[in-house]
Amino acid sequence: MSPAAFWQIALELLVAAAISVPFGHYLARVFQDQKTVLDPILDPVDRLIYRLIGKDVVSQAMDWKGYAVNMLLTNLLMGLLIYMILSWQGHLPWNPLHFPDVDPFLAFNTAASFITNTNWQNYGGESTLSLFSQMTAITFPMFTSAATGFVVAIAFFRALGPPRDKGGNLGNFYRDFVRVLTRVFLLPCLLITPILVWQGSPETLTGMVTAHLVQGGTQHIPMGPVADLEVIKHLGTNGGGFFNANSAHPFENPTPLSNIIETLLMMVTPMALVIAFGRMVGNPKLARVMYGVMASMLTVAVFVAVIAEQHGTPLLAHAGLMRHTGGGQMGGNMVGKEVRFGITQSAIFDTVSTAFTTGTVNSMLDSYTPIGGMVSLVQMMLNCVFGGKGVGVLNFLMYGLFAVFIAGLMVGRTPEFLGRKIEKREIVLASLALLVHPLIILVPTAWSLVAPYGVSSLGNSGSHGLSEVLYAFTSAAANNGSAFAGLNGNTPWYNVSLGLVILFGRYASIIFMLALGGSLAAKPRVHETIGTLKTDTALFGGFWFATIIVVGALTFFPGLVLGPIAEFFALYAHHASVGAIR
Amino acid sequence: MSRTFGTALRLSLLTWVMFGLGYPLVEVGINQLAFPRAANGSLVRLHGQVVGSRLIEQRFRGSRWFHGRPSAVHMDPRSSGASNLGPSSAKLARHLAARRKRLLAHHPRLATRHLPADMITSSGSGLDPDITPANAYLQAPWVARARGLPTASVRRLVARNTRKPWLGLFGQARVNVLSLNLGLQRLAGRGRYGRMGH
Numbered sequence: 001m002s003p004a005a006f007w008q009i010a011l012e013l014l015v016a017a018a019i020s021v022p023f024g025h026y027l028a029r030v031f032q033d034q035k036t037v038l039d040p041i042l043d044p045v046d047r048l049i050y051r052l053i054g055k056d057v058v059s060q061a062m063d064w065k066g067y068a069v070n071m072l073l074t075n076l077l078m079g080l081l082i083y084m085i086l087s088w089q090g091h092l093p094w095n096p097l098h099f100p101d102v103d104p105f106l107a108f109n110t111a112a113s114f115i116t117n118t119n120w121q122n123y124g125g126e127s128t129l130s131l132f133s134q135m136t137a138i139t140f141p142m143f144t145s146a147a148t149g150f151v152v153a154i155a156f157f158r159a160l161g162p163p164r165d166k167g168g169n170l171g172n173f174y175r176d177f178v179r180v181l182t183r184v185f186l187l188p189c190l191l192i193t194p195i196l197v198w199q200g201s202p203e204t205l206t207g208m209v210t211a212h213l214v215q216g217g218t219q220h221i222p223m224g225p226v227a228d229l230e231v232i233k234h235l236g237t238n239g240g241g242f243f244n245a246n247s248a249h250p251f252e253n254p255t256p257l258s259n260i261i262e263t264l265l266m267m268v269t270p271m272a273l274v275i276a277f278g279r280m281v282g283n284p285k286l287a288r289v290m291y292g293v294m295a296s297m298l299t300v301a302v303f304v305a306v307i308a309e310q311h312g313t314p315l316l317a318h319a320g321l322m323r324h325t326g327g328g329q330m331g332g333n334m335v336g337k338e339v340r341f342g343i344t345q346s347a348i349f350d351t352v353s354t355a356f357t358t359g360t361v362n363s364m365l366d367s368y369t370p371i372g373g374m375v376s377l378v379q380m381m382l383n384c385v386f387g388g389k390g391v392g393v394l395n396f397l398m399y400g401l402f403a404v405f406i407a408g409l410m411v412g413r414t415p416e417f418l419g420r421k422i423e424k425r426e427i428v429l430a431s432l433a434l435l436v437h438p439l440i441i442l443v444p445t446a447w448s449l450v451a452p453y454g455v456s457s458l459g460n461s462g463s464h465g466l467s468e469v470l471y472a473f474t475s476a477a478a479n480n481g482s483a484f485a486g487l488n489g490n491t492p493w494y495n496v497s498l499g500l501v502i503l504f505g506r507y508a509s510i511i512f513m514l515a516l517g518g519s520l521a522a523k524p525r526v527h528e529t530i531g532t533l534k535t536d537t538a539l540f541g542g543f544w545f546a547t548i549i550v551v552g553a554l555t556f557f558p559g560l561v562l563g564p565i566a567e568f569f570a571l572y573a574h575h576a577s578v579g580a581i582r
Numbered sequence: 583m584s585r586t587f588g589t590a591l592r593l594s595l596l597t598w599v600m601f602g603l604g605y606p607l608v609e610v611g612i613n614q615l616a617f618p619r620a621a622n623g624s625l626v627r628l629h630g631q632v633v634g635s636r637l638i639e640q641r642f643r644g645s646r647w648f649h650g651r652p653s654a655v656h657m658d659p660r661s662s663g664a665s666n667l668g669p670s671s672a673k674l675a676r677h678l679a680a681r682r683k684r685l686l687a688h689h690p691r692l693a694t695r696h697l698p699a700d701m702i703t704s705s706g707s708g709l710d711p712d713i714t715p716a717n718a719y720l721q722a723p724w725v726a727r728a729r730g731l732p733t734a735s736v737r738r739l740v741a742r743n744t745r746k747p748w749l750g751l752f753g754q755a756r757v758n759v760l761s762l763n764l765g766l767q768r769l770a771g772r773g774r775y776g777r778m779g780h
Contacts, residue, residue: 004747007751011751052596053593054588056585057586057588073586073587077590077591078594078597124662124663126660126661127660127661135603135606136602139601140598140601140602143597143605144597174593193609194616194617197613197620198616199620200620202621202622202624203613203617204610204621206623209622209623209625209632210632211625211632211633211634211635212631213633214633214763215641215643219634219640219658221638221659223622232601245662245664245706245709248662248706249707249709250638250711251638254637255748256752256753256754257748257753259752260748313669313670315670316699316703319675319679319702320695320696321697321699321703322697322699327716328715328716329714329717330700331699335667335669335704336665338705338710339700339714339754340710341753342753342754361706363706364664366668367668367674369669370669459666460668464668467668484668485664485666486666486667486668567669567670570670571669574670
C-alpha cells in the first residue's frame with residue numbers, strides 16, 4: 001500500500017470520528033430536550049409545524065406500540081404518495097423530456113425502496129423520471145425515511161435509558177420526527193449544497209442541454225436539481241442516484257473534494273448516534289466500547305477493500321495493464337472506476353457506503369475484485385458496522401443482547417444489560433429480529449437461482465452470477481440499495497420480490513426492536529452487584545465482536561463460499577494454468 | 583385514532599411541500615445566482631455554441647486528438663453506466679484484448695509495454711471526462727506528429743492541463759480530455775498563425 005493510500009484512509013476516518021463526537025453530544029441534547037445553540041432559530045419553526053399538524057397529538061406520550069403504529073401509518077401514507085406521483089408522472093408538471101408514467105411493478109419497487117431508506121433502483125434516473133418525480137418522489141422520502149430510522153433508534157435509546165412513566169413513555173413520534181428534520185438534516189443540506197454546486201454538480205430546472213461536439217455530432221446531456229439531492233442522499237444514508245451511474249457520474253460527484261464531502265456526510269450521523277446512545281442511557285463508556293468495535297471493523301474493511309482493488313486481478317495483468325501505482329497512473333483494477341477518484345477514493349467510498357448502508361457507489365461493485373466485492377457483501381450481511389441511520393446501532397445492540405446472554409450462561413451470571421435483566425421474552429424478540437435478515441436473503445436468493453425468470457436476469461455467469469443475486473437480496477434486506485448492477489432487476493419477479501424483501505427487512509426488524517425496547521423499558525432496574533457481568537469493558541467488546549462474527553459467519557458463510565470465494569480461487573487457478581501452458 | 587391519522591396525513595403533506603418542493607427550489611434559486619456556470623452543467627462554449635460539458639466525456643476519433651477512456655454506454659449521457667462485467671468475466675478479457683489490439687494496430691511500439699490502468703478499461707459512469715497523466719503523455723507524441731507540432735509543446739500542454747490531487751493527496755492526478763483537446767486546437771491555430779508571419 002502506498003503512503004498516499006494509507007494517509008487518505010487514515011485522515012478520512014479520523015476526520016469523521018472527530019466530527020462524530022461533538023455531533024453525538026449535540027444529538028443527545030436535542031433528544032433529551034436540553035438547550036442547544038440553534039434553539040432560538042428553530043423553536044419557532046418547530047412550533048409552527050406542531051400547530052399545523054396538530055398540537056395535541058404532538059404532546060402525547062407514546063409507548064412502544066403507539067410509537068410503532070404512528071411510524072407505520074406515516075410511512076404508509078408517504079409511500080402511497082410516492083407511488084401515486086410515479087404512476088402519474090406523465091400528467092404532472094416539470095417533465096421536460098416527456099417521460100411516461102412509471103409502470104406499476106417498478107413504481108411499487110421504487111416507492112418501497114425509497115420510503116424504507118433502501119434506495120435500490122431498478123431504473124436509470126435520467127431515462128425514467130421527470131424532474132418533478134426526482135424532487136417530490138425521490139428527494140422528499142430521502143428526508144423522511146432517514147428521519148424514520150433515526151427516531152426509532154432514539155425511542156429505543158430512551159427505552160434503555162432512565163425510566164420514564166414506568167416504560168410507558170418512549171417519547172412522541174411526531175415531535176421526534178420534526179426535530180430530526182429541522183435540527184439534524186435541514187441546516188447541513190442548505191449549507192452544503194452550494195459547495196457541491198461550486199465543485200460542478202448542476203442545480204437547475206433545465207432538463208437537458210444539447211451540445212454540438214468538437215468533432216461534429218451532438219450529445220444530449222440531461223441535468224436537473226442534482227446537488228440538493230446529493231447532500232441528503234448521503235447525509236440520510238439513502239444512496240439513490242439522480243443518474244443511473246449514481247455517484248460515479250461526474251454531475252453527482254465532480255471532484256475528489258466532492259467525493260470526500262459525500263463520504264463524510266454518510267459517516268457522521270450513524271457514528272454520532274452511538275455517542276448519543278451513550279449519553280442518553282447514561283453510560284458513555286459502553287458507547288465507547290461499541291464505537292471501538294464498529295470502528296475497528298470498518299477500518300479493517302476499508303483497508304482490505306483498498307488493498308484488494310489496488311492488487312487487481314490476474315485477468316487485468318494478462319491484459320497488459322500496469323498493476324502498480326506510479327508514473328502518473330494508479331494501477332490496480334480500474335474497470336468501472338473513475339480517474340478522478342482512482343483506486344483509493346473509490347474503494348473507501350464504496351466500502352463506507354455499504355458499511356453505513358447508504359448504497360451509493362462511485363465505482364461499480366459488480367466489477368470489483370472478488371475480495372473487494374466481498375467486503376461490501378459482508379458489511380451488509382452484518383448490517384451493523386455503524387450501519388444505516390438508526391438501524392445499524394439497533395442491530396449492534398441486538399447482537400449485544402445475545403453476547404450478554406451467551407456470556408452470562410458461560411460464566412454463570414445473570415444476564416443483565418444496562419440494569420435490566422435479559423429474560424426469555426427479550427431473547428425471543430431479539431432472535432426473531434436476527435432471523436428475519438438471513439431468512440429474507442437466503443430464501444429468495446435460492447428461489448431466484450432455480451427459477452428461469454430469476455436466472456434470465458443475470459449479467460454474468462458462474463459464481464459471479466450467484467454473487468449478483470445474493471448481493472441483490474442482501475442489499476434489499478439490509479436496506480442498503482447498492483448493487484452488483486449487471487443483474488437486470490427491472491422484471492416483474494425482481495421488482496416484486498425485492499420490494500417485499502425491502503419492506504420486511506425494514507419494518508419487521510424495526511417492530512421487533514421497538515417491542516424489545518418496550519419490554520426492557522417496563523422492567524425494574526436491578527442494581528449492579530459484584531455478580532453483574534460488566535458490559536462496558538474492552539473484554540466484553542471483544543466478546544461482542546466475536547458474537548457478531550460467529551453468528552454472521554454461521555449464517556452466511558455457505559453463500560460467500562459459493563459466490564465470491566469460489567470466484568477468487570477459480571480466477572487465480574485459471575490464470576495460473578494459462579501461465580503454466582505458456 | 584382519527585386524530586392521529588389527521589396528524590400523520592398533515593405531516594406527510596407538509597414535509598412533502600417542505601422537502602420535495604421548497605428545499606430543491608430554494609437551492610436552485612441560490613445556486614443559479616451564486617454559481618451560474620457550474621449550476622448549469624459546466625458547459626463549454628466556442629464561438630457562442632455549446633460544444634460539450636467539461637464534466638462529460640465526448641468522443642474523439644483519429645490521431646489528431648487525445649482520446650478519453652472507453653465507455654460502456656457509447657458516451658451517451660442519457661443512459662450513464664458501466665459494463666458491470668465481473669472480475670473473472672471472459673467477456674471482460676475479450677473486450678480488453680480487443681481494445682489493446684486496436685491500439686497496437688496504430689502504435690506497434692506499444693506491444694512490449696504495459697498500459698496505464700485507465701487506458702483500455704471502461705469507466706464507472708461511461709462519461710469519465712478525465713484520463714491519467716501517464717495516458718496523456720503516452721498519446722502526446724502521436725498527436726504531435728499527426729498535427730505537425732513539436733512534441734515538447736504538446737507535452738507542455740498536458741502539463742498545463744494536469745490537475746493535481748486535492749491538497750496533493752486526495753484522489754488522483756488527472757487531465758481533462760476536452761480542455762486538453764481545446765487547448766490543442768488553440769495551439770495549432772497559433773502555430774499556423776506564427777508560420778504565416780514568417
